[in-house]
Amino acid sequence: MNIVNPATEEIITTVKEDDSKSLSHKRNLLKMGQKNWAAKTLQERRAVIAKFYELLGVEREQLAAVLTSEVGKPLQQSRNEINGARNRISWMLDHVEQYLSDEQVTDADGLKEQVSYEPLGVICNISAWNYPYLVGVNVFIPALLAGNAVMYKPSEYATLTGQEIDRLLKQAGLPEDVFKMAIGGKETGEHLLDMNFDGYFFTGSYKTGKHIYERVAPKMVPCQLELGGKDPLYVADDVKDINAVAAATADGAFYNNGQSCCAVERIYVHEKVYDDYIAAFVNEVKSWKMGPPTQDGVYIGALTRKEQLDVLERQVKEAQENGAVLLAGGKRIAGQGYYFEPTVLTQVTNHMKLMQEESFGPIIGIMKVNDDAEATYLMQDTAYGLTASVYSASMERAKQILKQIDSGTGYWNCCDRVSAGLPWSGRRHSGIGSTLSHQGLRAFTKTKAWHLKS
Numbered sequence: 492m493n494i495v496n497p498a499t500e501e502i503i504t505t506v507k508e509d510d511s512k513s514l515s516h517k518r519n520l521l522k523m524g525q526k527n528w529a530a531k532t533l534q535e536r537r538a539v540i541a542k543f544y545e546l547l548g549v550e551r552e553q554l555a556a557v558l559t560s561e562v563g564k565p566l567q568q569s570r571n572e573i574n575g576a577r578n579r580i581s582w583m584l585d586h587v588e589q590y591l592s593d594e595q596v597t598d599a600d601g602l603k604e605q606v607s608y609e610p611l612g613v614i615c616n617i618s619a620w621n622y623p624y625l626v627g628v629n630v631f632i633p634a635l636l637a638g639n640a641v642m643y644k645p646s647e648y649a650t651l652t653g654q655e656i657d658r659l660l661k662q663a664g665l666p667e668d669v670f671k672m673a674i675g676g677k678e679t680g681e682h683l684l685d686m687n688f689d690g691y692f693f694t695g696s697y698k699t700g701k702h703i704y705e706r707v708a709p710k711m712v713p714c715q716l717e718l719g720g721k722d723p724l725y726v727a728d729d730v731k732d733i734n735a736v737a738a739a740t741a742d743g744a745f746y747n748n749g750q751s752c753c754a755v756e757r758i759y760v761h762e763k764v765y766d767d768y769i770a771a772f773v774n775e776v777k778s779w780k781m782g783p784p785t786q787d788g789v790y791i792g793a794l795t796r797k798e799q800l801d802v803l804e805r806q807v808k809e810a811q812e813n814g815a816v817l818l819a820g821g822k823r824i825a826g827q828g829y830y831f832e833p834t835v836l837t838q839v840t841n842h843m844k845l846m847q848e849e850s851f852g853p854i855i856g857i858m859k860v861n862d863d864a865e866a867t868y869l870m871q872d873t874a875y876g877l878t879a880s881v882y883s884a885s886m887e888r889a890k891q892i893l894k895q896i897d898s899g900t901g902y903w904n905c906c907d908r909v910s911a912g913l914p915w916s917g918r919r920h921s922g923i924g925s926t927l928s929h930q931g932l933r934a935f936t937k938t939k940a941w942h943l944k945s
């Protein structure tokens with residue numbers, strides 16, 4: 492399998508894909524390794540992950556360069572991602588004892604009732620490329636802390652980063668047979684679905700997630716899905732600083748070239764502040780530097796996948812054919828590399844693909860609304876349910892709207908953010924189950940209820 496640099500289209504290297512035989516062999520090793528790993532104390536497992544955390548810091552520059560070379564995001568955003576992953580690991584290290592230790596529920600009249608958290612066994616993690624450190628860490632760190640072994644399939648677009656993760660985990664002292672990589676794309680993923688694991692944890696698109704859910708169902712093991720979104724944002728008429736709101740929300744839509752599961756994908760603006768917002772928003776978008784992701788000051792780098800250029804072009808074309816007005820960008824850049832201009836469209840309607848299908852690129856549709864009721868109705872008009880955001884001077888007003896939106900996350904005066912202490916979960920087409928927080932630590936365990944009578 493060729494690993495291609497999306498900024499230059501050069502082949503960086505070639506790797507050997509796994510086949511069903513090599514994967515079976517790896518899974519058998521993991522099965523044996525898991526028993527010894529689970530027999531270690533939580534403190535021993537914690538020490539290995541703490542070392543991994545340290546190594547990510549020591550090697551950050553080199554790791555960021557590798558990440559940028561295969562996904563095309565600006566170097567600074569690669570550094571930010573590694574810093575963010577370390578913050579999440581740090582939270583998990585600080586809280587794992589609290590949430591995975593045995594719990595005493597009752598102790599009276601000769602009866603003790605307790606809960607303990609046992610590892611699932613050997614779990615399979617099929618992962619995405621857009622934030623390989625962040626979405627990887629959400630799964631394999633709590634899984635390992637809980638005493639599981641992990642078959643980790645990085646995306647075929649983030650294979651080199653997967654190899655770095657594997658190397659650093661082993662360097663941190665993780666036994667060889669507790670973490671194995673499955674190298675390859677869809678076919679490799681299918682082999683993993685043919686096999687039997689004790690749990691499947693997937694990050695990726697709705698289409699693949701639905702397929703995986705159906706394939707895993709007969710196995711009767713946990714299957715957790717972190718999928719895409721079409722996340723809405725509403726700017727109410729009482730916002731104080733429209734320039735600051737425009738800059739923050741533009742970043743929420745375009746950071747990482749819009750290739751974030753929780754990127755702002757639709758914007759609704761109250762008619763009273765609409766004109767000022769649009770002027771400030773377009774101004775902000777036009778101020779960004781676009782270019783090679785290794786160059787200083789670049790905010791818009793290359794897209795990771797070539798095919799997405801067609802998706803974006805189709806969305807822009809369909810929107811324009813139906814009356815949308817283009818205020819910035821609108822097309823791919825000719826030449827080497829997968830570049831698309833940051834694109835702003837107004838006069839859009841919710842029926843357009845631009846407002847219904849995940850764009851996963853540097854384009855946004857902005858729509859004028861009359862009041863909170865119309866904004867709420869339009870925000871909720873989606874099959875997805877990852878996040879939703881309201882900018883307003885009033886928290887009560889924002890919460891009133893967000894309570895009516897069926898999404899796993901609600902933001903007031905912020906967007907496109909994830910916190911290690913809060914459950915990260917999608918609803919409907921955005922997924923099933925949670926990572927992060929106490930729920931995410933326990934997602935890789937099965938509970939045992941103890942009734943102990945003396």
Ligand code: NAD
Nearest residue numbers: 618619620645646676677680681695696699717718719752
């Ligand atoms: P994708 O669905 O194309 O691929 C994800 C993974 O599934 C890859 O490793 C791929 O090789 C594998 N795969 C593909 N077909 C398969 C099959 N038939 N059987 C088994 N495995 C298969 O998604 P992607 O392009 O890597 O990631 C982008 C998507 O991920 C977006 O929709 C984004 O919103 C979503 N995402 C969600 C979250 C979240 O936390 N909710 C985080 C990051 C990304």
